[in-house]
Amino acid sequence: MDKHFIARGVRRCSTRQFLLWILPWAALLAFGLYSAGLCLIEGLNQTNMDNRFAFGLWIYLDLTVIALGAGAFFTGFLLYILKVEELRAVINSAVVIGLVCYSGAIAVLMVDVGQPLRAWFTFWYPNVHSMLTEVTFCLSCYLTVLLIEYLPIVLKNRKLRQVPSFLVFEFELHKLMYVLAGVGTFLSFFHQGSLGGLYGVLRGRPFAFREGLAVWPSTFFLFIISAAAVGPSFVLLTTWLVQKISRKPLVRPAVLQLLGRISGLLLAVYVLAKAVDTLVWINRTSPESGFPAAQYYSWRPFGTWILFAEIVLFGLVPALILLAPKLRARTGWLVSAAAMACCGVALNRFVMTIQTLALPTLSFDKFLSYYPSWQETGTFLAVVAYGVLVYSFSFRYFQLFPEERELKLEVREQEEVFIWRTTSSSAPCTQ
Amino acid sequence: MTAPKKYGMSIDVDRCTGCGSCMVACAVENNIPPARPGANDRNGLTWIRVYKVDNGEDYPGKRSAFVPVLCQQCGEHTPCASVCPQQAVDVDPQTGVVGQMPERCLGCRYCMAACPYHARYFNWWDPRWPAGMEKTLNPDVAPRMRGVVEKCNFCHGRWHAAKEKAAAAGKTEIQPGDYVPACVEACPTGAIRFGDLNDPSNDLRHPDSFRLLEKLGTDPKIYYRSKRDWVRQAGQAARPVSPEKEASRG
Numbered sequence: 001m002d003k004h005f006i007a008r009g010v011r012r013c014s015t016r017q018f019l020l021w022i023l024p025w026a027a028l029l030a031f032g033l034y035s036a037g038l039c040l041i042e043g044l045n046q047t048n049m050d051n052r053f054a055f056g057l058w059i060y061l062d063l064t065v066i067a068l069g070a071g072a073f074f075t076g077f078l079l080y081i082l083k084v085e086e087l088r089a090v091i092n093s094a095v096v097i098g099l100v101c102y103s104g105a106i107a108v109l110m111v112d113v114g115q116p117l118r119a120w121f122t123f124w125y126p127n128v129h130s131m132l133t134e135v136t137f138c139l140s141c142y143l144t145v146l147l148i149e150y151l152p153i154v155l156k157n158r159k160l161r162q163v164p165s166f167l168v169f170e171f172e173l174h175k176l177m178y179v180l181a182g183v184g185t186f187l188s189f190f191h192q193g194s195l196g197g198l199y200g201v202l203r204g205r206p207f208a209f210r211e212g213l214a215v216w217p218s219t220f221f222l223f224i225i226s227a228a229a230v231g232p233s234f235v236l237l238t239t240w241l242v243q244k245i246s247r248k249p250l251v252r253p254a255v256l257q258l259l260g261r262i263s264g265l266l267l268a269v270y271v272l273a274k275a276v277d278t279l280v281w282i283n284r285t286s287p288e289s290g291f292p293a294a295q296y297y298s299w300r301p302f303g304t305w306i307l308f309a310e311i312v313l314f315g316l317v318p319a320l321i322l323l324a325p326k327l328r329a330r331t332g333w334l335v336s337a338a339a340m341a342c343c344g345v346a347l348n349r350f351v352m353t354i355q356t357l358a359l360p361t362l363s364f365d366k367f368l369s370y371y372p373s374w375q376e377t378g379t380f381l382a383v384v385a386y387g388v389l390v391y392s393f394s395f396r397y398f399q400l401f402p403e404e405r406e407l408k409l410e411v412r413e414q415e416e417v418f419i420w421r422t423t424s425s426s427a428p429c430t431q
Numbered sequence: 432m433t434a435p436k437k438y439g440m441s442i443d444v445d446r447c448t449g450c451g452s453c454m455v456a457c458a459v460e461n462n463i464p465p466a467r468p469g470a471n472d473r474n475g476l477t478w479i480r481v482y483k484v485d486n487g488e489d490y491p492g493k494r495s496a497f498v499p500v501l502c503q504q505c506g507e508h509t510p511c512a513s514v515c516p517q518q519a520v521d522v523d524p525q526t527g528v529v530g531q532m533p534e535r536c537l538g539c540r541y542c543m544a545a546c547p548y549h550a551r552y553f554n555w556w557d558p559r560w561p562a563g564m565e566k567t568l569n570p571d572v573a574p575r576m577r578g579v580v581e582k583c584n585f586c587h588g589r590w591h592a593a594k595e596k597a598a599a600a601g602k603t604e605i606q607p608g609d610y611v612p613a614c615v616e617a618c619p620t621g622a623i624r625f626g627d628l629n630d631p632s633n634d635l636r637h638p639d640s641f642r643l644l645e646k647l648g649t650d651p652k653i654y655y656r657s658k659r660d661w662v663r664q665a666g667q668a669a670r671p672v673s674p675e676k677e678a679s680r681g
Contacts, residue, residue: 043555043556043557043577043578044538044553044555044578045467045469045474045555045556049540050471050473050474050555051473051474051475051543051549051551051552051553052473052549053473054540054541054543054544054553055540055544112539113537113538113539113578114536114537114538114539114540114553114554114577114578114579114580115536115537115538115576115578115579118517118535118536118537118538119537121517121535121537122516122517122537124517125517125518125519125535126516126517126518127513127515127516127517127518129513130513130514130515130516130541131514132514132515132516132539132541133516133517136516198541201513201514202510202514202544202545203508203510203545203547203647203648203649204510204545204546204547204548204644204647204649205544205545205547206647206668288646289646289647289648289668290644290645290646290647290667290668291668295668356544357544361547361548361549361644361668362482362500362547362548362549362643362644363484363664363665363666363667363668364482364483364484364498364665365482365549368473
């Protein structure tokens with residue numbers, strides 16, 4: 001039915017199969033939209049957040065997806081600025097992932113604030129000292145950049161290419177890609193850093209407060225490095241997952257290994273920086289605020305295991321796997337390490353958001369726990385469903401993996417050679 | 432031009448009986464609506480909240496105290512003011528009072544996360560008063576809408592009223608007795624006192640006094656007083672806990 005919209009030379013499942021695939025995700029999205037609608041209409045009393053747990057699942061989700069979506073800017077930076085041409089094979093996919101992550105995060109933020117209609121106030125009365133102002137400006141600008149970067153992918157659609165003006169527009173946009181990649185990188189560095197800075201500047205929360213360079217706390221830099229490290233891992237993971245689900249080779253294994261190597265290298269730098277930062281925080285920053293760091297880990301379930309998991313288990317271990325060429329060459333190790341790296345960053349964002357708020361600062365206050373309500377969880381799931389749907393449609397109708405056609409031909413040639421060899425070897429000798 | 436003030440408070444913990452009069456007076460003065468069904472101590476509005484504190488010992492050594500906690504009106508690096516993305520929080524240079532503008536607040540709650548004293552409150556519900564009760568509202572204080580943050584502002588409505596009274600009398604300075612927050616007025620034991628910290632004639636900063644979490648360097652303007660060492664210690668960061676008690680925490 002929709003075959004005229006599917007790129008030439010690639011094969012996609014039938015419309016019926018595709019509808020069956022998107023149906024559960026669409027249902028999940030509808031449920032999530034209902035949950036979000038309740039929060040918008042009835043108010044944030046629909047959530048389990050409170051005056052102590054001012055942030056909850058949504059802010060955690062935002063921080064995590066924005067870190068995972070960093071593959072878009074970092075892959076663009078490596079391809080267009082540092083000329084790592086091999087990454088052209090995944091750049092379109094990375095842009096879609098980035099678009100999904102950033103737009104999903106901004107949509108959730110709109111539900112999370114008490115007065116969404118006042119969102120423009122930040123642009124009108126900006127407080128230049130607030131990290132959140134920096135985040136708001138950079139996120140909005142970068143989402144615009146991502147939308148422009150997404151346009152050529154859409155305009156390359158087989159049907160849309162038939163409109164000459166679209167073709168010209170797309171060609172012109174391509175010339176801009178280097179500029180957009182540069183702007184995107186600049187904006188992304190800042191907002192990834194500002195997200196880290198959000199917590200690092202909290203002088204009143206010694207668990208999160210960090211010293212740093214000039215106006216930027218160390219978390220500013222740690223968030224940039226960790227996002228740059230995990231972005232390629234998430235692109236790797238997504239590509240592998242799409243290959244598995246679609247049962248098609250989409251990129252050459254060398255590209256995935258390259259992504260893994262980049263991720264491993266940056267993850268190693270991150271682990272080192274994080275370890276140094278933690279030592280400075282334990283021995284100087286926190287005690288100077290009157291809080292011995294050991295006491296943070298006396299509140300269960302947040303024991304020292306969480307620090308170990310964050311730095312060693314989901315930091316050092318995947319970094320070493322990704323840096324070892326022999327392990328990296330094996331898909332199982334490569335994908336597992338990438339998944340561990342993603343988990344590590346998700347855990348770090350959890351610690352910064354949830355553990356920071358759970359710990360009491362006043363000695364006579366209680367340690368509190370928080371469980372998201374079904375409305376919060378529903379809204380969270382809506383972002384997941386939205387992401388899967390946008391990616392699924394993009395994969396079906398746009399060419400996310402430029403090497404797919406070539407790889408398909410190579411596979412067909414190999415199959416033909418194999419068939420020829422098996423038939424010729426099994427054929428009776430005529431001489 | 433009047434000399435800048437630095438309004439502050441002194442709370443004598445040894446005198447506080449935990450009666451809660453300050454909380455009631457504050458709610459009435461500042462048009463804080465009655466709690467909605469489903470509200471609890473974690474999502475209600477209590478600009479001033481009385482905590483019961485003990486010395487951590489078992490009977491017969493157990494001792495208790497009541498510590499009223501309100502916005503500490505931080506002076507240095509005011510944690511909530513610097514983080515607000517749209518300047519809805521400001522520190523008035525004329526009074527030193529940290530103000531909140533609900534009509535500009537986005538409801539992002541970043542200031543709440545930044546406040547070490549947990550003294551900021553979010554309007555999780557629309558404010559509603561039972562029929563007839565709206566007639567008791569204070570006309571000098573605007574009720575806040577759902578989705579914005581609010582906190583103690585040293586009864587700013589009263590400060591405006593005192594300014595108007597002084598202006599009507601042809602004066603530029605307000606009389607100290609004309610501006611007293613509701614909690615100070617309501618305290619039956621006189622545990623809460625209020626005044627200008629720049630004025631050397633008052634003893635708000637007594638040698639016995641301490642401030643909450645002083646090492647954070649936020650320079651609060653609320654001075655607590657107690658002759659008991661354990662109370663003074665409780666005002667600082669969490670106390671060391673014995674392994675048995677620590678085990679029971681989680």
